[in-house]
Amino acid sequence: MTAAAALAKNRYVPAALGLGSFVAFIALVELLIRVGVINRFIVPMPSDIIAAFPRVIVEEHVVQRFLLTAGEALSASILVTIFGVGGGVLLYRYHLLRLATETWVAAVAAAPLVLMYPLYLVIFGRSALTIVMMGFTAGLAPIIPIMLKTLEGLLATRRVLINVGRSFNLTPSQQFWKILFPAALPTIFVGLRLGLIFALINIVGVEFLINFGGLGQLINELAERYDLAGTYAAICFVILVSICVFILMERLERWLRPVD
Amino acid sequence: MAAVPFERIDTDAAKLAPANAILTVDDIVKRFETPDGVLTAVDHVSLSVAPGEFVGVIGPSGCGKSTLFNIIGGLLDGYDGTVKVAGERVRGPHPAIGMIFQEESTFPWRNVLDNVAFPLEIAGLPRAERYDRARHFVKLVGLDGFERRYPAELSGGMRQRVSMARTLAAQPKILLMDEPFASLDEQTRLLLGDKVLHIQQQLKQTTLLITHNITEAVQLSDRIVVMTYRPGKVKRMVEIKLPRPRSSEIVSSEAFGRYVAQIWSDLREEASRGLDDEESRKLHEGEKR
Numbered sequence: 001m002t003a004a005a006a007l008a009k010n011r012y013v014p015a016a017l018g019l020g021s022f023v024a025f026i027a028l029v030e031l032l033i034r035v036g037v038i039n040r041f042i043v044p045m046p047s048d049i050i051a052a053f054p055r056v057i058v059e060e061h062v063v064q065r066f067l068l069t070a071g072e073a074l075s076a077s078i079l080v081t082i083f084g085v086g087g088g089v090l091l092y093r094y095h096l097l098r099l100a101t102e103t104w105v106a107a108v109a110a111a112p113l114v115l116m117y118p119l120y121l122v123i124f125g126r127s128a129l130t131i132v133m134m135g136f137t138a139g140l141a142p143i144i145p146i147m148l149k150t151l152e153g154l155l156a157t158r159r160v161l162i163n164v165g166r167s168f169n170l171t172p173s174q175q176f177w178k179i180l181f182p183a184a185l186p187t188i189f190v191g192l193r194l195g196l197i198f199a200l201i202n203i204v205g206v207e208f209l210i211n212f213g214g215l216g217q218l219i220n221e222l223a224e225r226y227d228l229a230g231t232y233a234a235i236c237f238v239i240l241v242s243i244c245v246f247i248l249m250e251r252l253e254r255w256l257r258p259v260d
Numbered sequence: 261m262a263a264v265p266f267e268r269i270d271t272d273a274a275k276l277a278p279a280n281a282i283l284t285v286d287d288i289v290k291r292f293e294t295p296d297g298v299l300t301a302v303d304h305v306s307l308s309v310a311p312g313e314f315v316g317v318i319g320p321s322g323c324g325k326s327t328l329f330n331i332i333g334g335l336l337d338g339y340d341g342t343v344k345v346a347g348e349r350v351r352g353p354h355p356a357i358g359m360i361f362q363e364e365s366t367f368p369w370r371n372v373l374d375n376v377a378f379p380l381e382i383a384g385l386p387r388a389e390r391y392d393r394a395r396h397f398v399k400l401v402g403l404d405g406f407e408r409r410y411p412a413e414l415s416g417g418m419r420q421r422v423s424m425a426r427t428l429a430a431q432p433k434i435l436l437m438d439e440p441f442a443s444l445d446e447q448t449r450l451l452l453g454d455k456v457l458h459i460q461q462q463l464k465q466t467t468l469l470i471t472h473n474i475t476e477a478v479q480l481s482d483r484i485v486v487m488t489y490r491p492g493k494v495k496r497m498v499e500i501k502l503p504r505p506r507s508s509e510i511v512s513s514e515a516f517g518r519y520v521a522q523i524w525s526d527l528r529e530e531a532s533r534g535l536d537d538e539e540s541r542k543l544h545e546g547e548k549r
Contacts, residue, residue, distance in 0.1 A: 160363040166335055167359040168379050168430065169352075178382070182369045257369045259410040 069214030088150020149191025153184025278310035316481035324492025358432030
């Protein structure tokens with residue numbers, strides 16, 4: 001075993017390496033700003049961002065905003081998962097539907113439906129529901145990758161596993177839940193990760209656009225006050241939402257499929 | 261080793277059909293539509309298997325063995341003829357037939373015990389009971405101690421034993437195996453043959469083995485059905501009069517060698533036809549390109 005491979009097997013070394021690289025990157029940015037290579041009116045100094053955290057947490061009620069955005073992200077994630085996975089299953093189940101729609105389904109994802117937010121405002125009002133619905137449908141971007149990855153995972157299920165199910169006389173429902181779904185899970189989760197990233201971007205984007213709700217609104221307000229350090233500190237909390245969603249996803253995947 | 265009787269049995273299906281057959285395959289014909297026209301994969305094949313009997317079906321690649329396996333297992337329809345289990349016509353997957361596939365077929369997301377308990381879970385057995393029964397079959401295939409391991413942590417031979425235990429756990433009356441050890445090396449194959457013999461002896465399990473391996477067929481079978489290359493017909497039935505209980509040591513006996521030689525003389529012509537056919541097809545494909 002090489003030294004690098006031995007280090008990779010150590011439980012703490014990869015985490016320490018990752019953290020160390022991150023700190024080194026932050027220090028480098030700080031240095032580049034201080035020496036004037038990066039304009040401090042575009043990118044604030046990391047030390048200023050860190051200093052802005054207490055102010056953002058206390059004065060801007062960031063915890064409540066964080067919970068609001070996280071709640072919207074979770075709601076949109078559930079909707080996206082249900083409709084994305086459900087759509088993928090439908091495309092798998094109905095061959096004609098797949099042939100009829102597969103070619104343009106991916107193209108629809110590129111449609112900038114996020115620009116339809118005024119319509120959503122009219123339908124759902126200036127509320128968290130508008131944000132959740134925008135996170136869910138905007139550009140169909142979150143749903144399409146989940147749909148296509150679900151379809152891909154189901155189609156890639158090895159024929160022999162399906163035949164094992166048939167040989168045991170499984171009902172169509174058992175065939176799906178006991179064989180097709182667990183076999184396709186790793187691929188479905190690739191789609192879910194992509195879809196949830198898009199959902200979160202949409203949510204924060206719409207909060208920013210309509211100046212309502214959680215972290216997106218906060219980013220908008222701080223940017224308008226030209227509080228750059230505060231804006232970047234708020235963006236860190238968006239990243240934290242993303243991290244929380246991903247941790248939840250990993251736990252869920254591990255629970256549904258303990259080993260790959 | 262004691263001398264074993266050897267007698268060439270050269271007969272048709274009817275003469276060797278046991279009167280009390282549990283599995284009867286009668287006059288099966290299966291045709292496939294291909295771009296080059298209709299291909300007859302299985303052509304008027306009949307055979308029967310008595311309770312507790314081990315029958316091997318051997319033939320070269322392309323003789324319709326796997327098609328026959330899928331028809332008997334109820335996975336393939338649209339054929340002429342009948343398949344009956346204890347007199348009852350098979351029209352789809354039948355609970356009395358357990359199938360072991362050539363390809364690796366364990367569920368990678370389930371550990372050994374959960375894989376083996378799968379058919380019992382489907383049957384709705386309570387958790388404790390199904391795990392008790394699953395443990396029994398895990399032990400039967402010699403994998404006790406590996407219950408919590410996942411397929412990715414096992415060798416190819418171990419994974420095939422998990423598949424075997426899973427099928428046996430459903431307690432089928434007839435075990436149908438399609439070249440289950442085809443992907444394994446020769447020594448492992450012989451040793452797993454011992455395991456199959458041991459299980460067959462313990463459970464008195466009626467078994468139909470599809471294989472292209474002569475050694476495996478002679479080592480395990482009471483009777484061997486030799487098939488022709490395309491279209492797959494029964495060329496000959498050979499009764500294997502090697503004593504039971506058997507082990508892999510039998511392969512070094514003179515009688516074993518004679519059975520292998522006899523079956524190879526039957527198969528050689530078929531295998532040559534298969535090879536010639538494949539070569540001319542490749543040539544044809546090359547010319548098309």
